[in-house]
Amino acid sequence: MTxxxxxxxxxxxxxxxxxxxxxxxxxDFILLDKQSFPRNKVCAGWITPVVFKALSCDPKDYPYGIRxxxxxxxxxxxxxxxxxxxxYAIRRIEFDRFLLEYAGLEPVLHEVKKIENSxxxxxxxxxxRARYLVGAAxxxxxxxxxxxxxxxxxxxxxxxxxxxxxxxxxxxxxxxxLWFQQEGLPGYAWYVPKAGNIVNVGIGGYAGTLKxxxxxxxxxxxxxxxxxxxxxxxxxxxxxEKGYTYRVRDKHPVLQxxxxxxxxxxxxxxxxxxxxxIGPAIESGIxxxxxVITGKPLLPRSIRKNSFSHLNVMQQLLWQRIR
Numbered sequence: 619m620t621x622x623x624x625x626x627x628x629x630x631x632x633x634x635x636x637x638x639x640x641x642x643x644x645x646d647f648i649l650l651d652k653q654s655f656p657r658n659k660v661c662a663g664w665i666t667p668v669v670f671k672a673l674s675c676d677p678k679d680y681p682y683g684i685r686x687x688x689x690x691x692x693x694x695x696x697x698x699x700x701x702x703x704x705x706y707a708i709r710r711i712e713f714d715r716f717l718l719e720y721a722g723l724e725p726v727l728h729e730v731k732k733i734e735n736s737x738x739x740x741x742x743x744x745x746x747r748a749r750y751l752v753g754a755a756x757x758x759x760x761x762x763x764x765x766x767x768x769x770x771x772x773x774x775x776x777x778x779x780x781x782x783x784x785x786x787x788x789x790x791x792x793x794x795x796l797w798f799q800q801e802g803l804p805g806y807a808w809y810v811p812k813a814g815n816i817v818n819v820g821i822g823g824y825a826g827t828l829k830x831x832x833x834x835x836x837x838x839x840x841x842x843x844x845x846x847x848x849x850x851x852x853x854x855x856x857x858x859e860k861g862y863t864y865r866v867r868d869k870h871p872v873l874q875x876x877x878x879x880x881x882x883x884x885x886x887x888x889x890x891x892x893x894x895x896i897g898p899a900i901e902s903g904i905x906x907x908x909x910v911i912t913g914k915p916l917l918p919r920s921i922r923k924n925s926f927s928h929l930n931v932m933q934q935l936l937w938q939r940i941r
């Protein structure tokens with residue numbers, strides 16, 4: 619049996635950030651993932667300057683495709699607004715690979731089937747033993763399911779269901795667009811042009827509200843893609859959307875029980891305003907590593923609740939409304 623101080627399950631942004639911080643401090647760990655990298659993952663790919671700061675990395679040094687946005691065009695009901703921002707758009711197939719390369723990490727290919735708690739350590743599939751266990755394997759993380767909840771899909775009031783497609787396209791509209799409070803969607807839709815003539819189109823809404831109103835996310839997808847066709851933003855594309863679910867942050871998330879921790883989407887830490895998951899994943903991963911190093915508890919207060927300052931957003935929208 620292979621023994622280590624910390625076993626991290628999931629090598630996405632949360633797991634990679636945790637492993638990278640442990641490696642900096644020369645701590646013993648093993649990073650597992652059931653898939654090899656690079657792997658394709660459909661995602662809007664929004665990241666803020668805070669993410670690069672947490673990684674001690676300059677966006678200019680990012681070796682793959684990246685696009686910087688200084689404003690979002692917000693479509694709120696029947697009004698349009700221009701929201702000043704500083705955000706970046708990346709492709710997850712590249713960004714996740716970058717995080718591993720940047721930290722010099724080599725995940726072990728292994729799909730977790732069984733986790734046991736022996737009292738003093740955790741044993742995974744009779745193969746790995748660790749003092750600390752970190753769950754970073756997304757919404758259906760086996761660590762979260764074993765120690766924190768039975769089914770991540772039961773918390774429908776915080777669960778977002780989404781559909782997305784990311785594809786190569788001759789981009790004519792190079793602004794990022796967001797649609798809110800349209801067609802009864804309890805969430806928002808987006809159009810994100812990326813570097814290298816790549817476009818990400820997606821739609822997401824709260825599962826509980828959709829169920830309560832009898833709505834279907836697939837019907838909203840049909841409405842949205844037809845809208846993009848009419849407006850000439852995406853014409854003649856054969857859609858191949860992919861669906862997934864994740865949870866936005868609770869008011870008082872539980873991230874640790876003894877020596878077992880959950881981070882990123884495994885803990886449901888996506889921001890409350892935009893459902894952004896990459897930033898909170900990286901922040902929680904670093905925080906989990908520091909908890910192992912210092913022995914201090916993993917607390918949610920160091921992880922952002924929102925992507926933007928609500929006051930700043932409201933000030934901008936109010937100013938545009940009165941003008």
